[in-house]
Amino acid sequence: MTGFRLSSGGLIDRSTTLNFKFDGKSFNGHQGDNLASALIANGVNLMGRSFKYHRPRGVISAGASEPNALVELREGGRKEANTRATMVELYEGLVAKSQNRWPSLNFDIGAVNSLASSIFVAGFYYKTFMWPKSFWEKIYEPLIRKAAGLGTASREADPDLYEKSYAHCDLLVVGSGPAGLMAALTAARSGARVILADEGSRLGGSLLFENEEIAGQSGFEWSQAVIAELASMPNVTLMPRTTIFGWFDGNIFGALERVNDHVAVPAPFEPRQRYWRIQAKRAVLAAGAEERPLVFGGNDVPGVMVASAMRHYANRYAAAAGKSVTIFTNNDSALRTAADLKAHGVHVEAIIDTRKGRKICNVIGKRGVKFVDLENGDIIPCEAVAMSGGWSPIVNLMCQRGAKPIWNESIAAFTPPDVGAEFKAIGSAAGHMLLSECLADGARAGTVKGKTPATPKCRDEAFAITPFWWVKESTGKAFIDYQNDATAKDLPLAAREGYGHVELAKRYTTTGMATDQGKLGNVNAIAILAEASGKTIAEMGTTTFRPFYTPVSFGAFAGPFTGHHFQPVRKTPLHDWATEQGAVFVETGLWMRSSWFPREGEDWLASASREVKATREGVGLCDVSTLGKIDIQGKDAGAFLDRLYCNTFSTLSIGKARYGLMLREDGIVFDDGTTSRLAEDHYLMTTTTANAARVMSHIEFCHQALWPELDVQYVSVTEQWAQMAIAGPKSRATLQKIVDGLTLNDETAPYLAAKDITVLGGITARLFRISFSGEHAYELAVPADYGNAVARAIMQAGHEFGIVPYGVEALSIMRIEKGHVAGGELNGTTTAADLGLGKMMSSKKDYIGRMMATREGLIDPQRQCVVGIKPVDRAMKIRSGGHLLKQGDAPSMAADQGYICSVAFSPMLNMWLGLALLSNGRARHGEIVKVFDGLRGHHYLAEICDPVHFDPENRRLHV
Amino acid sequence: MLIPCPHCGNRPVEEFTFLGDASVERPQSNDPASMPQWQAYVYERENPRGNFAEYAQHSGGCRAWLVVNRNTDTHQVTGAVLASAFKRKAKS
Amino acid sequence: MKYSVFSLLKNALSGHKNWTPAWRSPEPKPAYDIIIVGGGGHGLATAYYLAKEHGLKNIAVVEKNYIGSGNVGRNTTIIRSNYQLPGNNPFYEWSMKLWEGLEQDFNFNAMVSQRGVLNLCHTDAQRDAFARRGNAMQLDGVDAELLDREAVREMYPFFDYDNARFPIKGGLLQRRGGTVRHDAVAWGYARGADLRGVDIIQGCDVTGIKTENGKVVGIETSRGFIGCKKLGLCAAGHSSEVAAMAGLKLPIESHVLQAFVSEGLKPFIDGVVTFGAGHFYVSQSDKGGLVFGGDIDGYNSYARRGNLPMVEHVVEAGVAMIPAVSRVRVLRSWGGVMDMSMDGSPIIDKTSVDGLYLNAGWCYGGFKATPASGWCYAHLIAKDEPHKVATAYRMDRFKTGRMLDEKGQGATPNLH
């Protein structure tokens, strides 16, 4: 317990009290606090445990880079693991728990790992756990996996809402410090569309906590005045609490807005977070710079912080890390901390400056700083240590598309690469350490046209640094990657073992792979690795920068497309009618199709069987609206279809329909369907439900890319028409009752007729005499808005004939009875011949797939082709997916003869039967094969037969 | 990644469907002797690291098939024309 | 030095100062009998087996970057042998067998972890396809189980079963499937090969292939000309590029596939699970990160990074499958460049150029193949005839029409 609340100052509202819980204990803080500052103010400096050694850890930074102070925030479905206490705004009722400790944060069994730390060095696990072999699966790995991770994820669904949105601007400004504000202001004043985003809870950047002087005001006052002006402009969008997490091709930026993370529960209708995709004509990176820790023994003891963080807590949150502080630095900036702390009445014990040959060797203390010992043996008692190893421009975003940052000796840091005019770094992100430079930089970057306006006068703090990387005298552990417990010693070890490439060292030691992605530690690691490998830092270079600058919740990327709204639902025009009829619906792609229409006490099989019987014996009505319908018009429509289909359509007479088969250019069957000719220059194509979109795109390609000279136009009319199949011996009699002024017979509506008619006193309709069921059948299409009404009318008309609605289950039973191929057989690997449709392939014309279909492998007589199959034991049930073997053969893939594609229980033949693909099958009708269905532990004999199980003479088509 | 559709202007990549190498040309002949050309047309692809002319359909927009010029290494898009107007470089 | 608990303890006492490099960094010799282009999993495994199984000596692996910098070092580490076409499974099952003894074989713990691979299905058609596949696996002697919805719920109670847009109907489970520590595979093979005298040459970019009257004689590289009698291309993702150096045009497009890792979590998902109603598959690494991926971005690319739309597409599917993942955070995303072949299957074959061999076209599935690919490629290079479990991977299949198209998508690489 060393931290405390300063008696005055800070951007907190002391008139408010916010109660919160950490590890079950109650505390309070003020509006304006974040969780870390409130804990410090309450004297809590132990906030978490590290990954490998379970070391006690406190907060080390004051922002997004925090590796230590990670908590489980909130509870139940709202629980968030690994949440950085430094980024959590305090709210009334906040509940947080520390992580990766058992049983408690103070006493953590896992800490024994650090005793064995001399063995648990980088990569130790690659060298052991191999004997005895069986132990890995049974003992070692389960142990390792149990140790995995830091926080625990909720198992409940997230009750909050998420949103996605797009934004566009002339200038995106990333970061709202002096550089960003100046850039935004300059651009905005010249009328540009500006977006200013900052991950912080409040705009202002470092001006919210640094003692600066701009235009005779404090830096804070100046910033608030600028922000107020920006807020008043219609062409400016201010986005606080918004992290730009990634830079993508086309100057598109990904951003996460934490809309309601600062409250216990989002307001009604409001999202928790909003994910933005920002298309920026230009963008500037005004992300500032990150202060680096120094590498020395015990640099992870709670109470050790980077110097700017310590003054950040003191100045902005009035939270002091301790009553007495030792400062350890290799550059000037830490002097600001000394000055600011003194001003707050915090005692600064000493400033240990490596440039004067002074070093802290070790920080002594377990759960808090007791004292530090120096290179000369001196000991300084103190409660906290502020360290500064220099400043690294926050180049991350600029390097996410492959460009590498450039080492700059004078500020001992990597500075951004030049990635072109679309995206420029300014201010400290560009390596400028002086406020005046940052402001000037911003003004320059914000200048859209004309000359750059003058920038306000300001006070500059001198900055100078002499790099210093590692106190080798340290006896205690000196950490590089705090969260993953990578120490300074691990890097030379990696180099020694051949993992000296910066990327290999990263992977071998896991440096930079934790939730903070090495924001604090990577440069230290690179410097030490470079030294160990006898290279310069510039030669060593950095590891690859990747999205995301800070981690992004799954929920934000998913937005509103969760649960039932994952994908849109597509309903047919007959959906209401089907619902009235008690349909059970099934997902078919995005469509919901009526699957069967159960009556009291029927399961799907009983229902489907009844539907089939009733249809084959009387009449049935089925919704087939999902079939793709493409209107194809133009002078060359016929010629075009001849090239798309393997059979011919230019010869089709007007008012007629024809079954068509389409191949892919590689000679394999693509799709099928009936296409009708409505006029000389007008065809209507139908496609399978599954391939409708692909066929459309194929048509567009063939015309636009292959044969643009053809005069042909096409558009999908799938949704314009409600289409129903009316099938069964009584279909004609039923339809007759609703068609206007036309007697249906084999002259007016012969088999394969396609004609425009009207029904129910004037409703436009198209009548096709086609049949998938094998019955005397029609398909009737009416404009979608009339669909339900017409279907109801047909049900009435058919009532006297016992009409039933039937679903896709019954449809599929009937097509299998008839041996009509569908999805199970059109599987993207079958040829026309395999499907028994080889005769359709014209030899008189060129068409898609003609040539490649002639390859030996596609005409090999041993290919698997469609056959019928039925169990020898006629009472037995068969299932799809069973493989076929010659009776004598032992089970093996080498002996595999094919498999069962589709099965159905045929109510007409009162048995299970199916369609299969069988090697050289057409020659094997009558053969008895062995069916291997090991998955269901079911092996049985089956008889191969003609695919047409029912009404082989097709008599019923014409009854 | 933004693609300049001649009809719709700059649109993001998710509105497009890609079909790869646009240098392939469908043979005219159905003579068995032309099999090698068919073979190449259907299976062999230019696949350069660098500038690339590729088929892409604005499937989430105007549905036009385009030939897009894009650098496969940098993803820099340098232009797009309608596939119907695309002039293939004569093969050397 | 041999890796073991004892060597570890011994070195601990001397402060780990005495470890020797896992592999040397030799200067390239003027010439080798065999050069393998590509220090990825397959290239290193090939060199390892050439030395170990065929007793060949004078071998080099040349890698333009650092070893494992390619897909072996950036993949989602899933191993399985659940294919359905004859010609595939014997090969992948052989690979699985090699995984099962790999660590003892090359004395490096690659953390082969057979926690099961579960593919979910959401429609009857998918279930039928799984039944066909599972039975094919069993015919090949591979373990396969068809699970119903309740059995899946048993294993993963917090998936979305009830509110889902596409309800889970069941799944196909291969218990012997699982994951392997990706980098360790490259390092283990590299160390094993190095111990057997193979020169592993990093930072050596192959820029040209030199042939004399139809025969390979060597390669031009960023480190000068290196002669060889046999040249094995193993440059996954860049196969078209290197093959073009010998005037070959391949049935391959290079595509980028993204992968992702979440922040580290306490044990959440035990095995590997793939969603059947969207592009999402996930497993949890030994460090606790959810390692996941989905579909390729869809356009030809040599940039090892993708774009936002695919990130959304994949994560939407993830949350649809596991609503509880909503508040977990995605930590990092990256991309890898893969050969997408015209039928979705690989090529292990000789080429029209004498002494030039090709190992390519692994799409997003070649990590699991690493041991068998190395084994069979080594066999081909050493004996000049295909290994019996890799005969289906000949390139002439496109000419004959005997494609190996598991998905039935045809000659459209980005649909495989």
Add this chain to the structure above:
Amino acid sequence: MSRTSVLQNVAIQGRFGADKGVPGVVLSVLHPMSIVMVIARKGKAKALSEALATLKKVDVQWAGADQFYVQGEGLEDGALYSDLKKRLAGIASVSDQSHGRVVIRVAGSKARGLLDKGTPVDLHASEFPVGKSALTQMAHVSVHLTRTGADEFTLSVFRGFSESFWEWLTSQAAEFGYQVT
């Protein structure tokens, strides 16, 4: 027999979502609509646009290369289609889409904010003036979008998706407060 809107039981009239005074958006389903897709025959693009320019009492909206939606409210069902089929014979292919598409009007001060949640198209007036149409995707659904006023747009989607699309649209409008007329 009269046409029934697919959204008749979905787009219930009333005031929904957050109550922040004036509703941020006002949504209305335009039904019954006559919608006809016309596509120029080869080489007839110019002839088509001239012919379309002479049309009265209907709006013509760009819908792709030499393609347009000709739309009118309150016309007799099928009349516009047969009329255009006659007028444009030989210069355009004509297909009736009146029942195939559902048109929703989105108006109000937050109309653009709402649509920004769905489309990557920049709807800022400087880029997307009144009268301009775009074909795009919103919430995984293809949308034909037209600006009909400073704060007013129409969205046209495939009928089958309209209910699902409506759910998305209203859920996204909720934070602004919306009125269905």
